[in-house]
Amino acid sequence: EPEVTQTPSHQVTQMGQEVILRCVPISNHLYFYWYRQILGQKVEFLVSFYNNEISEKSEIFDDQFSVERPDGSNFTLKIRSTKLEDSAMYFCASSVGATGNTIYFGEGSWLTVV
Amino acid sequence: GDSVTQMEGPVTLSEEAFLTINCTYTATGYPSLFWYVQYPGEGLQLLLKATKADDKGSNKGFEATYRKETTSFHLEKGSVQVSDSAVYFCALSPGGGTSYGKLTFGQGTILTVHP
Numbered sequence: 767e768p769e770v771t772q773t774p775s776h777q778v779t780q781m782g783q784e785v786i787l788r789c790v791p792i793s794n795h796l797y798f799y800w801y802r803q804i805l806g807q808k809v810e811f812l813v814s815f816y817n818n819e820i821s822e823k824s825e826i827f828d829d830q831f832s833v834e835r836p837d838g839s840n841f842t843l844k845i846r847s848t849k850l851e852d853s854a855m856y857f858c859a860s861s862v863g864a865t866g867n868t869i870y871f872g873e874g875s876w877l878t879v880v
Numbered sequence: 881g882d883s884v885t886q887m888e889g890p891v892t893l894s895e896e897a898f899l900t901i902n903c904t905y906t907a908t909g910y911p912s913l914f915w916y917v918q919y920p921g922e923g924l925q926l927l928l929k930a931t932k933a934d935d936k937g938s939n940k941g942f943e944a945t946y947r948k949e950t951t952s953f954h955l956e957k958g959s960v961q962v963s964d965s966a967v968y969f970c971a972l973s974p975g976g977g978t979s980y981g982k983l984t985f986g987q988g989t990i991l992t993v994h995p
Contacts, residue, residue: 770923799981809924809969809985822982857924864980866912866931871924 768792770872772858778878779848787843787875789858798841799859799869800833802826809857815841816864848879882907886970886986893960893993901955901989903944903970911972913937913946913953914983918967927955927968960993967991 771790779785791798800812813823815833830846841860845852855874861867887902905911915927915937928937933948942957953970970986973979 797981801983808987809971809983811982811984814981822979824982859924859981861981865975867980868926868929869981869983870926871916873921873923 768870770858770860770870772856772872772875774875775873776876776878778880781850781879782847785845785848785852785877787845787856787858787877789841789843789860789872790839791841791858791860792862792870793839795860795862795870797821797861797864797867797869798833798835799861800843801857801859801871802854803857803874804851804854812843845877848877850879853877853879882911882972882974882984884970884972884984884986886968886989889988890990890992893991895962895993895995896959897993899955899957899960899964899991901968901970901991903953903955903986905951905953905970905972905984907951907972907974907984909975911974912980913944914971914973915942915944915953915955916969916971916985918969918988920966924969960991962993962995965991965993 773788798815803809832844858872861869883906912931914929916924917927928939930937930946936945967988971983
């Protein structure tokens, strides 16, 4: 079965450093998403992306975050200047369409900011 | 805003026991409701979904019915197996269009099934 793949699976970074988390969505999918889960807390929506632009974003997704689809296969989340509170599991997801379609999640990238 | 509340875990059961994991929600409009499962070392997988009131989602022996009158979407399985041990997440989508993928999740319930 097709799957969403994410790299790296785990990254440790120093506070203030830039981090790029990478995702390869399922090949025929058109909608892309990032979520995060801080340890012990709920999975939270960050952003959705369609037709090369952000379609929805949460209040968490502030100016330090950006997303990009640099080529036909990758979808990246950049955190410009990491803070301790950015330590979390980041999930990428994709769906072929919007309403009614299944949203497929990757295994997550665990980010630790020290 | 939208919210989802799941029963507190962890839940520990013996094999072949009956499972219920409660989920209630608060939302405006007509949300779609989902159960996702996360097995150890894997991503979130859609277990089942329901898109309108009174719909029943089912998969792999699990069922959940969308109850608008009680704003609930409880997950049930008649006879659990050790392989069902995982974390279960209830989630809602606010509606159609660009908001569809803006899922709101519950806190997750850890299920452990012993032989």
